[in-house]
Amino acid sequence: MNVADRLAGVEMSLIRQINALATPLSVNLGIGEPNVVPDARLREMAERAATTSWHYSANAGALSLRKKIGAKTSFDPKSEICVTAGTQEALFSIFTAFVNPGDEVLVPNPGFVSYATLARICGARAVTYNLEPPEWQIEVDALRTKITSKTKLIIVNSPSNPLGTVVSPDTLAAIAALGPLVVSDEIYREIWYELEPASMLELGENVIVVNGLSKSHAMTGLRLGWIFARAPLMQPIITAHQYIATCASVFSQALAEAILEDAEWNASWLRGVRAQFAAQREAALYAITHELEAEIAPPAGAFYAFAPVPSCDTVSFAKTLATDAAVLVIPGIAFGSRGEGFIRISYAAAVDQITSGIERVGGWLRASGM
Numbered sequence: 001m002n003v004a005d006r007l008a009g010v011e012m013s014l015i016r017q018i019n020a021l022a023t024p025l026s027v028n029l030g031i032g033e034p035n036v037v038p039d040a041r042l043r044e045m046a047e048r049a050a051t052t053s054w055h056y057s058a059n060a061g062a063l064s065l066r067k068k069i070g071a072k073t074s075f076d077p078k079s080e081i082c083v084t085a086g087t088q089e090a091l092f093s094i095f096t097a098f099v100n101p102g103d104e105v106l107v108p109n110p111g112f113v114s115y116a117t118l119a120r121i122c123g124a125r126a127v128t129y130n131l132e133p134p135e136w137q138i139e140v141d142a143l144r145t146k147i148t149s150k151t152k153l154i155i156v157n158s159p160s161n162p163l164g165t166v167v168s169p170d171t172l173a174a175i176a177a178l179g180p181l182v183v184s185d186e187i188y189r190e191i192w193y194e195l196e197p198a199s200m201l202e203l204g205e206n207v208i209v210v211n212g213l214s215k216s217h218a219m220t221g222l223r224l225g226w227i228f229a230r231a232p233l234m235q236p237i238i239t240a241h242q243y244i245a246t247c248a249s250v251f252s253q254a255l256a257e258a259i260l261e262d263a264e265w266n267a268s269w270l271r272g273v274r275a276q277f278a279a280q281r282e283a284a285l286y287a288i289t290h291e292l293e294a295e296i297a298p299p300a301g302a303f304y305a306f307a308p309v310p311s312c313d314t315v316s317f318a319k320t321l322a323t324d325a326a327v328l329v330i331p332g333i334a335f336g337s338r339g340e341g342f343i344r345i346s347y348a349a350a351v352d353q354i355t356s357g358i359e360r361v362g363g364w365l366r367a368s369g370m
């Protein structure tokens with residue numbers, strides 16, 4: 001059987017490959033899923049959501065939900081907001097709507113694996129813009145030099161997977177002013193520590209923002225995301241979304257609506273999520289300093305620490321750690337060439353797991369004389 005050309009060279013991501021090595025005894029610091037447990041109120045909302053309509057919603061999602069998603073913005077819920085089956089489907093719809101063979105898509109390096117893969121599926125070329133340690137910040141002048149007549153999209157991800165960095169409001173504004181369409185992936189925006197991350201919403205007609213409930217509400221399996229885009233951009237996105245997903249799950253939409261309706265509960269839930277991740281971040285940073293003897297800037301958002309490891313092939317290193325030390329971490333190169341020499345440690349895990357997982361990495365490094 002000949003697989004379609006668009007999938008040539010597209011393989012299961014390294015993240016999935018490493019996670020496939022998990023055993024019941026593994027400490028899993030490889031996963032990008034919040035370890036937050038739904039409280040009684042959230043479960044009650046889910047039970048109620050299950051009793052609502054099971055029929056299709058509008059392609060763009062229930063209007064009542066779109067109104068709640070857009071409540072504090074200038075976006076018209078009728079024509080400028082679309083509910084999607086998670087942020088991943090949001091990205092796929094956007095790429096399908098705009099990216100042609102031969103186009104270029106600017107993606108961060110290191111950055112979330114999907115961006116370059118989606119470009120490739122559309123026959124386009126992912127052109128990386130490099131982020132440099134230790135700050136890993138976007139240099140707008142360097143980014144500008146990467147723009148050509150073929151540039152279709154610039155992808156921005158703040159807070160970042162895998163870096164945990166946050167992009168400053170000035171930099172976001174400067175990126176919006178560069179000209180090409182910008183897709184701002186803000187799926188981690190509710191997970192922050194000292195300062196609330198800025199959004200690219202309202203920064204220009206050329207800016208598309210994606211977000212959702214996967215990370216903030218530990219709803220990764222419920223597939224609930226959304227897109228903000230001005231009406232002329234949204235039209236083709238909804239056409240693509242219609243043929244990809246028809247509509248997001250109406251159960252998840254009803255649950256999202258209940259969550260956004262109960263502003264007081266939601267604010268307190270988000271505070272709780274941030275407090276939990278703050279404690280886990282402390283445990284991770286302590287263990288990274290003491291076990292890996294590495295100093296990294298505290299992540300400003302999301303739940304990832306990108307830690308340097310002694311020079312080695314990080315893919316075999318991570319695979320060996322998974323099989324011999326029963327700890328899963330993701331090799332930095334899974335996120336692009338600039339990630340070589342680093343591992344991504346997800347601290348979306350219980351404190352004792354974080355501590356013992358990083359201890360195992362440190363122990364293995366010492367035992368192998370690295």
Ligand SMILES: Cc1ncc(COP(=O)(O)O)c(C=O)c1O
Nearest residue numbers: 032086087088112161187212214
């Ligand atoms: C940066 C980033 N964007 C998008 C996604 C996809 O999220 P969703 O579950 O909303 O599809 C992820 C998931 O890990 C992510 O890390």
